[in-house]
Amino acid sequence: MRGDGITRxxxxxxxxxxxxxxxxxxxxxxxxxxxxxxxxRKAADLDTLRGLKAGSANERAAVATYEALSSKTVVPxxxxxxxxxxxxxxxxxxxxxxxxxxxxxxxxxxxxxDELPLKGLGAFLSVAEKQRPPWQxxxxxxxxxxxxxxxxRVTLLMETLEKKE
Amino acid sequence: xxxxxxxxxxxxxxxxxxxxxxxVVRAVRKRKSxxxxxxxxxxxxxxxxxxxxxxxxxxxxxxxxxATIAACVPVSSSTVRWLKTPFAxxxxxxxxxxxxxxxxxxxxxxxxAHVFPxxxxxxxxxxxxxxxxxxxxxxxxxxxxxSLFAAPVVLDHEGLAIWSQSHAEKPLDPGxxxxxxxxxxxxxxxxxxxxxxLMSAHSCLLPEAxxxxxxxxxxxxxLHADLQGESGSAVEWVWTGPGADDKAAIAxxxxxxxxxxxASFDTHENNVSFLARAVAGRSLSTAVPCDLRTGEHVHEQTxxxxxxxxxxxxxxxxxxxxxxxxxxxxxxxxLENHESRLQESLTEAARDIYGPGVQYGQEVRMxxxxxxxxxxxxxxxxxxxxxxPSRTLAACMEVAAAAGLxxxxxxxxxxxxxxxxxxDDWDHCExxxxxxxxxxYEPKLDRxxxxxxxxxxxxxxxxxx
Numbered sequence: 001m002r003g004d005g006i007t008r009x010x011x012x013x014x015x016x017x018x019x020x021x022x023x024x025x026x027x028x029x030x031x032x033x034x035x036x037x038x039x040x041r042k043a044a045d046l047d048t049l050r051g052l053k054a055g056s057a058n059e060r061a062a063v064a065t066y067e068a069l070s071s072k073t074v075v076p077x078x079x080x081x082x083x084x085x086x087x088x089x090x091x092x093x094x095x096x097x098x099x100x101x102x103x104x105x106x107x108x109x110x111x112x113x114d115e116l117p118l119k120g121l122g123a124f125l126s127v128a129e130k131q132r133p134p135w136q137x138x139x140x141x142x143x144x145x146x147x148x149x150x151x152x153r154v155t156l157l158m159e160t161l162e163k164k165e
Numbered sequence: 166x167x168x169x170x171x172x173x174x175x176x177x178x179x180x181x182x183x184x185x186x187x188x189v190v191r192a193v194r195k196r197k198s199x200x201x202x203x204x205x206x207x208x209x210x211x212x213x214x215x216x217x218x219x220x221x222x223x224x225x226x227x228x229x230x231x232a233t234i235a236a237c238v239p240v241s242s243s244t245v246r247w248l249k250t251p252f253a254x255x256x257x258x259x260x261x262x263x264x265x266x267x268x269x270x271x272x273x274x275x276x277x278a279h280v281f282p283x284x285x286x287x288x289x290x291x292x293x294x295x296x297x298x299x300x301x302x303x304x305x306x307x308x309x310x311x312s313l314f315a316a317p318v319v320l321d322h323e324g325l326a327i328w329s330q331s332h333a334e335k336p337l338d339p340g341x342x343x344x345x346x347x348x349x350x351x352x353x354x355x356x357x358x359x360x361x362x363l364m365s366a367h368s369c370l371l372p373e374a375x376x377x378x379x380x381x382x383x384x385x386x387x388l389h390a391d392l393q394g395e396s397g398s399a400v401e402w403v404w405t406g407p408g409a410d411d412k413a414a415i416a417x418x419x420x421x422x423x424x425x426x427x428a429s430f431d432t433h434e435n436n437v438s439f440l441a442r443a444v445a446g447r448s449l450s451t452a453v454p455c456d457l458r459t460g461e462h463v464h465e466q467t468x469x470x471x472x473x474x475x476x477x478x479x480x481x482x483x484x485x486x487x488x489x490x491x492x493x494x495x496x497x498x499x500l501e502n503h504e505s506r507l508q509e510s511l512t513e514a515a516r517d518i519y520g521p522g523v524q525y526g527q528e529v530r531m532x533x534x535x536x537x538x539x540x541x542x543x544x545x546x547x548x549x550x551x552x553x554p555s556r557t558l559a560a561c562m563e564v565a566a567a568a569g570l571x572x573x574x575x576x577x578x579x580x581x582x583x584x585x586x587x588x589d590d591w592d593h594c595e596x597x598x599x600x601x602x603x604x605x606y607e608p609k610l611d612r613x614x615x616x617x618x619x620x621x622x623x624x625x626x627x628x629x630x
Binding site: 139 | 553586
């Protein structure tokens with residue numbers, strides 16, 4: 001009789017343990033599903049933040065490179081034209097100038113050639129980009145000349161960064 | 166149904182009591198085999214030191230829970246029947262088997278102890294071997310064993326024990342018929358069967374057995390009745406039991422038994438202890454378990470074993486439940502830790518960009534806001550290190566020169582490329598398209614058939630992908 005009581009008690013314990021196990025499994029399943037969603041969102045957010053941080057580091061490195069230049073004053077485009085040996089009849093107009101990071105100014109210039117041999121255009125751009133700080137091409141529009149030959153009407157938008165010392 | 170007790174002990178005392186004499190065998194189950202040792206063979210005499218020693222040893226091992234004691238009910242006081250149910254399901258069949266057995270018995274089922282040691286599905290039905298013994302016979306057998314040696318824990322069936330031991334010691338080929346004849350001091354037990362299972366068991370009284378002609382006639386009647394429809398089947402005859410060592414008597418029997426039906430004769434070895442070995446071995450085995458001590462006659466040791474087994478199962482279930490609970494808690498904890506580590510990294514990364522004062526859940530928004538202002542101011546610097554439109558321009562010029570393209574207009578920006586011109590061949594325009602794809606533009610090329618100037622006019626537009 002006593003043995004039967006012990007056996008019955010053991011089965012009650014076993015049933016209770018299995019019931020708890022079932023309940024906990026259901027609860028864990030619910031919690032786990034919710035947590036997995038949160039973890040996935042946080043992991044994605046962390047990736048985004050790491051991307052932002054890396055982008056920010058690249059930007060800082062770019063600024064640092066400019067800061068390291070020996071001269072922060074830009075060479076006038078007219079001088080660049082002369083150095084490239086192309087038409088000095090180009091029309092140069094300043095489009096805008098606005099301050100950017102760390103005391104630097106972004107300057108954008110329109111350069112218009114009525115007739116320019118395409119070879120000359122390549123030489124001009126090459127010389128412009130070699131300047132320190134460099135002149136960068138932003139936009140280029142070429143229209144073929146009515147006249148025969150390789151000349152064309154060229155409109156360029158150039159930009160550079162400059163810091164007054 | 167009787168339960169196997171392979172989980173309980175590894176030692177069993179098999180006792181064979183008959184006409185005041187006792188044969189006791191001690192069987193020990195090892196990993197793959199069971200070894201037997203003859204403990205006693207002789208009359209049940211408490212004055213005999215060997216008998217007393219054997220009984221003391223067996224009772225002591227039994228009392229310590231190290232051994233069990235097994236005996237059997239004789240074929241003469243029990244019934245063996247094969248029953249067939251109309252169901253294919255074993256569980257359904259189990260419910261109707263007692264009713265089917267009741268019809269076959271010459272006495273009420275309520276007055277019997279019965280077991281179904283074999284239940285096998287066959288041809289969409291279920292066949293079951295039923296063993297029954299009247300409770301009175303069972304009680305007197307238990308009492309007989311108790312008075313002659315010790316009360317058995319397991320009470321097997323003599324026919325089943327003889328059959329399985331015969332098959333174990335001299336294995337039968339599938340399909341072969343065998344009669345195992347156990348020659349006992351007061352009777353001969355005949356067990357007929359194939360390798361697959363026992364078919365029937367019969368007991369012949371000794372006066373009949375002592376008259377070879379009458380015995381042979383009885384045997385042939387049994388074979389004729391049991392092997393209906395199997396007229397061509399040859400039967401293998403194997404002698405065993407204490408009387409099997411009497412060569413002269415056996416030779417006389419064989420002479421009368423010889424017929425077309427019985428093809429060969431053979432004899433087992435160690436015939437005195439054959440039945441005791443059989444019951445001892447079977448009580449340790451899981452094959453065809455048969456214990457007629459059921460209901461109110463179940464032995465206390467069996468009850469304890471069952472209780473212990475039940476406790477063990479309950480313990481295993483409880484342990485499994487607790488383990489699952491712990492695993493669940495651990496899993497949630499692991500996830501919580503992972504989330505908290507991730508949150509720490511997130512806060513730290515946001516702090517690096519935004520500075521101190523980052524709010525929980527607002528990390529990305531605050532970092533983006535902090536970066537947005539700087540991005541516009543630093544963009545010209547990063548642009549200076551990016552892909553310059555001048556390279557696109559140079560590449561376009563190079564392709565145009567090589568493919569004989571003539572431009573009317575050409576516009577290059579970092580995010581767009583537009584060309585209008587002519588080519589001297591329809592396919593040459595494709596080259597500018599290939600270049601655009603290479604430079605990362607999504608191309609759209611329109612061409613017109615050659616006109617009066619015999620040139621293909623094209624218009625190309627490409628946006629940065």
